[in-house]
Amino acid sequence: QVQLQESGPGLVKPSQTLSLTCTVSGGSISSGSYYWSWIRQPAGKGLEWIGRIYTSGSTNYNPSLKSRVTISVDTSKNQFSLKLSSVTAADTAVYYCAREAVTTMVRGVIIYYFDYWGQGTLVTVSS
């Protein structure tokens, strides 16, 4: 059973960099057709996709956050990480890491879905 666990500071000062790590257990981060994503949710609001990384190191980011986001992977530790720079109070949220599976169905149709999620970690931006 794959498990994901977020870790990192729960409090970050404005203008600083938010750093989180997701540790994957129960399977290798390098095996299979999976992308590894970060998703966040401000209190009382909806989910926002932040970005993803493939084990090759290729990344995609939400255009609205792209200038401030870096996602990296450490296959030796079975971890991937998020850095979000120049944070403000608007970045206060529960941050989730998630595995995105890629499955090829009949007739070559490819489907994508988040099959495993971490429990989430609250990050508050405040001085």
Add this chain to the structure above:
Amino acid sequence: SSELTQDPAVSVALGQTVRITCQGDSLRSYYASWYQQKPGQAPVLVIYGKNNRPSGIPDRFSGSSSGNTASLTITGAQAEDEADYYCNSRDSSGNLFGGGTKLTVL
């Protein structure tokens, strides 16, 4: 920019059928996936692809799609189905989530 649109709130009588919809241009190219989220918990995948349920998800949950609209149907809603539901799809930039639908079971 692309977006996925969901009704903010829907209600259903216990045991009745409810459909939750998600609209967006990306759904013409990619299948939606659906997530159930209860207060204080991480989202849980309930439907993916054309109409696939992960192990452990009751068969009262089903999915469908047509054009730019994806739908999640709960046939015979139970009290435990009361939750927020989010649709998601890939798009040209990455991934999109709908704004979420709060389902109330009366």
